[in-house]
Amino acid sequence: MARPFIGVTGAGKRWSPSWWCCRLAIWLVGGRAVRISVRHQPPESVKFAAMVISGGSDISPEHYGGEITAPVKHDPDRDELEMRWIRHAMRDQTPLLGICRGAQLINVVRGGNLHQDIRAIRSRTYNRPGLLPTKQVFVEPHSQLASIVGKTKLRVNSLHHQAVRDTGRNLTVVAKDLDDIPQAIECPHSEAMIGVQWHPEYLFYVPAQLRIFGWLLRCARREL
Numbered sequence: 001m002a003r004p005f006i007g008v009t010g011a012g013k014r015w016s017p018s019w020w021c022c023r024l025a026i027w028l029v030g031g032r033a034v035r036i037s038v039r040h041q042p043p044e045s046v047k048f049a050a051m052v053i054s055g056g057s058d059i060s061p062e063h064y065g066g067e068i069t070a071p072v073k074h075d076p077d078r079d080e081l082e083m084r085w086i087r088h089a090m091r092d093q094t095p096l097l098g099i100c101r102g103a104q105l106i107n108v109v110r111g112g113n114l115h116q117d118i119r120a121i122r123s124r125t126y127n128r129p130g131l132l133p134t135k136q137v138f139v140e141p142h143s144q145l146a147s148i149v150g151k152t153k154l155r156v157n158s159l160h161h162q163a164v165r166d167t168g169r170n171l172t173v174v175a176k177d178l179d180d181i182p183q184a185i186e187c188p189h190s191e192a193m194i195g196v197q198w199h200p201e202y203l204f205y206v207p208a209q210l211r212i213f214g215w216l217l218r219c220a221r222r223e224l
Contacts (some may be wrong), residue, residue: 001160003032004049004220009082009102012039013074018054018089021201028204029214036085036163045053049220050095053082058162083109084176095192095219097212099121100160103185103195110168115181119162124178128157131202137183140201143174144186145194148215149208156183156198163197192219
């Protein structure tokens with residue numbers, strides 16, 4: 001069976017660990033990743049069966065009414081590129097997975113907003129960034145995400161200092177951490193849109209995390 005093409009947006013820099021780990025995770029579940037960035041334009045002949053909007057720099061605050069003077073590291077060109085791909089995916093009902101920044105950007109595109117810096121509201125969660133699964137996340141039992149990972153409690157990694165605050169149109173928070181900060185969103189009206197605040201691509205060796213990519217590939221095959 002042919003491997004579906006999965007578009008993966010991300011940073012344009014040459015060395016991008018997130019891209020290589022996404023590529024590996026997608027390959028492991030049966031897909032073929034195609035890199036998309038301001039420096040990587042996919043061939044026009046490629047039809048994507050699903051999309052991943054990956055993690056990275058902060059989203060420019062003007063897109064969600066945030067504080068313009070806040071100390072953020074943003075990439076306006078990447079914002080515009082990824083917002084365009086998200087809108088295309090929603091218009092065409094292409095399966096969509098948002099990772100960290102990607103989850104936040106899906107929320108922003110649908111009219112939601114963000115906590116610009118969660119460090120001040122942390123009290124119960126270990127706040128030091130890391131790639132290892134050290135943070136607890138609690139998943140809503142009847143959510144699509146819970147059925148995918150097969151659990152209602154996960155250990156995840158954490159590299160973010162921003163997070164979803166108010167959800168956008170037709171989005172629901174389906175996972176939170178110990179501080180009740182949103183850690184995953186999904187669309188109850190669509191089986192094929194999930195955003196997670198952590199980085200499952202760096203946890204491809206954890207079965208529950210690889211199942212998230214497996215879900216995306218199952219959705220992708222239905223699109224072919």
